[in-house]
Amino acid sequence: MKLIKIILLLLIFTSCNQNIKQSKDNSQRNQFVKGKIIDLTYDFSDETIYWVTAKEFELEVVTKGQTEKGFYYSANNLTAAEHGGTHIDAPVHFVENRQSVDQIPLEKLIGNAIKIDISAKIENNPDYQISIEDITNWEEKQKTQIPNGSIVLLETGFGKFYPDKIKYLGTDQRGSEAIQELHFPGLSPEAATWLVINRKIKAIGLDTPSIDYGQSVNFNSHIILLTENIPVFENLANLDKLPVTGFDIIALPMKIKEGSGAPLRIIAILE
Ligand SMILES: [Zn+2]
Numbered sequence: 001m002k003l004i005k006i007i008l009l010l011l012i013f014t015s016c017n018q019n020i021k022q023s024k025d026n027s028q029r030n031q032f033v034k035g036k037i038i039d040l041t042y043d044f045s046d047e048t049i050y051w052v053t054a055k056e057f058e059l060e061v062v063t064k065g066q067t068e069k070g071f072y073y074s075a076n077n078l079t080a081a082e083h084g085g086t087h088i089d090a091p092v093h094f095v096e097n098r099q100s101v102d103q104i105p106l107e108k109l110i111g112n113a114i115k116i117d118i119s120a121k122i123e124n125n126p127d128y129q130i131s132i133e134d135i136t137n138w139e140e141k142q143k144t145q146i147p148n149g150s151i152v153l154l155e156t157g158f159g160k161f162y163p164d165k166i167k168y169l170g171t172d173q174r175g176s177e178a179i180q181e182l183h184f185p186g187l188s189p190e191a192a193t194w195l196v197i198n199r200k201i202k203a204i205g206l207d208t209p210s211i212d213y214g215q216s217v218n219f220n221s222h223i224i225l226l227t228e229n230i231p232v233f234e235n236l237a238n239l240d241k242l243p244v245t246g247f248d249i250i251a252l253p254m255k256i257k258e259g260s261g262a263p264l265r266i267i268a269i270l271e
Contacts, residue, residue: 035247035270040205040236041086044263047163049209049235050084052171052178057084082261088253089211089232093260094222101259104231108202113249113268114138114150115242119157122185126170129188129213130154135195142245148200151249155239156185159207162237170214186213189220196228203251205233205266233266246271 042048048057057080064074082101083089088109091098116138122128139145146152161167170183185208192211195201204211204225211232212221225232233251248269253262 033269038238038241038247038268038270040238040242040249040266040268041264042162042235042237044078044080044085048080048085049163049165049168050081051209052169052174052182053176054081054084055079056081080263082256082259082263083234084263086233086235086237086264086266087261088251088264089222089226089234089261090259091226091229091231092258094219094226098226099229100257101253101262102255102257104229104253108229108231109249109251109253111149111151111202111248112147113153113247114142114146114245115153115155115239115247117155117244118185119155119240122156122158126158126183126185127213127215128156128185130156130185130191131188132191132194135191138244146199146201150199150201151251152195152201152204153233153236153239153242153249154187154204154206155242156207157240158184159237159239162207162235169209182209182214184208184210184214186216187211187221188213189224192221192224196224196230201230203231203233203249205236205251207236207239209235233264236266242268243270 044057046057050056058078060077062075062077065072067073088101090101090104092100116135118130118134121134135146158168165172168184171178171181173181187206210216211225211234212219222232249266250269251264251266253264256262
């Protein structure tokens with residue numbers, strides 16, 4: 001009996017010791033996120049804005065409530081287009097044989113970022129296209145080029161309209177006839193070309209439904225960026241809460257095999 005008691009005590013002692021050791025290690029590792037975290041992601045709900053021809057987000061409640069067995073259980077089914085709400089465009093969205101969303105290297109989606117705020121200039125012009133000059137003005141003001149390997153975020157100010165479809169998209173109509181009613185700012189194809197030739201950026205994102213402005217018919221900025229394997233983040237939230245420099249981005253899309261894009265959880269970590 002005595003021997004069993006000793007063994008039991010020893011077992012308890014060693015397991016306690018292991019717990020103490022483990023919490024010590026974790027406390028040393030708690031430094032992972034040092035700065036403030038800002039969520040750049042909108043909720044997915046029946047308010048989520050989708051392209052006027054795309055299937056909207058739907059959450060079907062399967063079970064919600066107490067079970068006969070005495071525990072609570074909640075589970076839903078969801079359906080949606082890839083391109084809606086806060087999401088990523090993979091290169092294959094507009095360019096054949098390019099990376100699908102599951103093939104985008106994670107290095108492209110995580111890293112140092114900068115923000116170019118054009119909101120004051122865009123205010124009353126929903127058809128505005130961000131120009132080369134808007135980018136070079138930012139560089140002059142910051143006294144630096146956009147650093148190599150940056151994730152570039154463009155703040156148009158349209159985020160403040162989300163999820164008001166008339167203000168944010170230009171229309172609350174749906175279907176192919178609504179496409180010509182789309183009015184929101186984007187990146188000009190000239191500026192997209194300038195960026196891919198002159199700067200080495202990892203990814204680009206903005207606070208509108210599309211990197212090409214609402215009235216675009218050929219989606220040239222998409223094609224220019226995606227041809228160079230530069231993923232695009234669309235419908236970003238809270239860009240007004242970000243500084244111009246001094247923050248990192250972590251952008252993790254749903255890993256859809258052969259997906260042309262996907263819902264995206266994207267956060268910024270301030271220095
Ligand atoms: Zn898209």
